[in-house]
Amino acid sequence: MNKEDQYMTAFGFSRVPRRHLLLFAALFGSTVESAEATTLTVGAIDANGMACTLADAIVAADNNISTGGCPAGSEDDTDIIELTGDVILAEALPEVRSYCSPEPDPCAESVQTRITINGHGHSIARSRDPDTPEFDLLTLFALCGEGIFMPPPIVMLNDVVLKHGQTGISLKVATLGIECPPELELVNSRITDNSGDGISARFASMRLTNSVIESNGGRGIGGYATDIHLTDSTVAHNADRGVSALGGLPFYERRGVLSVTRSTLAGNTGGGVELAGLHATLVNSTVSGNGNTKTTGGGIHVIPSDSSDEQPVTELTLINTTVSDNVAELGGGVYRDSGEHRIFIDRSTVINSILADNTGGDCMSAPGTTRIAFSGQNLIEDGGCFDPSYSNPPLIGDPKLGPLEDNGGPTLTHALQRDSIALNRIAFIHDVNGNPLGCEGTTDGVTAGVVTDQRGVSRARPGDDFCDIGAFERAFPSAAGECKNGGYRKFGFDRLGQCLRYLTQRKTQSH
Template identity: 30%
Template sequence: MSKLKAVAICLPFVCALTIPAHATTIVVSNTNDSGPGSLRQALVIANNGDTIDARGVSGAITLTSGELLVNTSVTINGAGANVLAVDGNMVGRGFRIVSSGLTVTISGFTIRNGHAGTTGGGIDNENNASVTVNSCTISGNSAGLGGGIFNGGTLTIADSTVSGNSASTGGGTYNDGAGTETITNSTFSGNVATPSGGGIFNINTLVLTNSTLSGNSAGFGSGIYNLGTVQIGDTVLNMSAISSSGTVTSLGYNLSSDNGGGFLTGPGDQINTNPLLGPLQNNGGPTLTHALLAGSPGINTGDPNFMPPPSFDQRGPGFDRVVSGRIDKGSFEVQAGGTPTPTPSATATATATSTPTVTSTPLATPRPTPVPRLQPSPRPRPTPPA
């Protein structure tokens, strides 16, 4: 047989071996911690490019056998942050992204009551993956570094609320020396750190736009503690101070209840001004928000050149991002007719399954933890909790 014929015969087999399998959708059908139909089982069998669909499930997935491990590039869709929760039961974190180079999207969940003695109580992305968090609530989690989320790769947070998390450093999120964090149309509220970075602790690159930080607390940098580079625009900072030995650049049109650390000197910036925010509550949509109350200086004072996207405020469809011809500051847009009357907050509650339901417990005090690293350095991967 000639070499040409041999190559011609072999080529089809080579092609067959190199064509990737078609991406599939794996349906989650119950709130069990493990076993057939569970979210954990879906993550075990998922291949790169697959979608995990939990939109037909409501209640709480209470984790009793450790954190959820994400080993592939996958999209994980929940039924809504006000419908479906992943509950760490205060014995382990929610999700851990295991490998570098992965691309992971998590949408439509509440991730709550996760705990890690080291990094990332709610979500741990310490291995240089790309993680997107859409329309989620990250709440009541605790860790040494990054009570809500620890990021050592690329993190995008959109249309989400990060609230009531605690850590030694970075109560809401901790953006490590190799991390890039982008936050838009989101709320950081009531996060706590001792000593620094109540809302956000940043070592590398942080971009924060059209968001609201309110009532976060820490000894230093109750809102943001920065050792790297921060860009901030169209954002409300209420009782959430900026402390920085790095670089902070105002993109303009921010509103701060204090002096903004002296960094908010861009066009349209307002400092030492009460933003007149409502409490964190259900103002419509799947996540809790702080409404701009009547007379708020944040109404119709955002960037006059703003053009969608995003087309909606944090609450999603039905809540236009631009009303009356000009965007509001922060993650909340006052709609025609004014701020809505508050409605009772929807809470994801467990459905009857073979796994007993565990209700949310008070946030545990963070365990003693390592001093935050000021430069990226390799770390041994935390052993999954038993």
């Protein structure tokens, strides 16, 4: 058994069937046939009358060899796979790996695989035939360790739907102390109706933009020692947690991070977010309607992580985030566990955020946890997670949130009603030249970066230099055109007529 076989066996990863891939014929001895970027069109017919399938296109792009009816991929550039229709799979696609030469040393010379799949709205789906076995739809794999290194593949999916698999996308790494995370980027894409996780990743990196992970039978996204970045995206109605982000053990260099920006996690049965052993930041985001009466931390669950030192290993930062309508036995909004190990340190910071209308408590901390740091102006409806000694205690009371709905922007939000106590509570800061810096308290109690709300509506508007608490900024129209074509929603109005009446009243009051 050679060294790569030993690594593969030790880490429990099986090879792709030879009839799909002929992978090691490509890895060990094949010549590279193309040096420029290649476009591979699924469904195209070559000169010999052979069709280019998605499986063949992945092999051709991955290993830079002509496969089936597909031309060879390139060695140095990103190969483009174009879908021309829905792809129905009866068996798993080949794993996406990187080209690795065995000479002079195993994988000393290697070529990194870069693939973009443009879906044009089409689906990659497991067949619904009852005889079709379960399998993951797409797998990215990297192998690295002493004496062998397979560069991690980089894959982007644009405007693609992945559904009906076991796991939608799986990112796997077999590693011995060397960091080689495969990279996944989803743009305008959707992963839905898979029997397991939407995305499952170990020692990897993923970035989702304008994408949706919904209605999967496991977690929406599960990551171990993985960098997870969500922007303008939705993770909703998954059977387990929406996002589970767990940091690597202390002897691993990679801990991972979780970054959620202008995104919504909603209706996930197991809970919204759980995290341990890494730094998680939620900015201008909404965590709503997650959890159940038997769980802890229906919206956000901060769990203990053993550490070999006394440095903080888990950090949670909420900035202009709304956590509402979540359910749990303990900590419907946020629950912070203590665990049995006093080495564990949790640093949680809440900045200009709303925790309200949660069943099981808006914010709860187990005995032995450190105090939450509050910055700016927060609102916690039931007053949880603070005591009278705090220098800047949060507001207590009903923020009067509207239902989770389309208020404009790419994701659903809770609008602030016109009589909400969360309105105009935070000063908006400008520099000496009048340039917007953001809502006061965002960073180090002063300024920073939050200049719009979750929908992209400006926090500072003419005549109003104050920010609202939470993810939604209640803005007001200045002209009838801003109310039309559904624009009234972004100003918190239920109907077009309400928006137009507001303008009429303002005009009357100004005369």
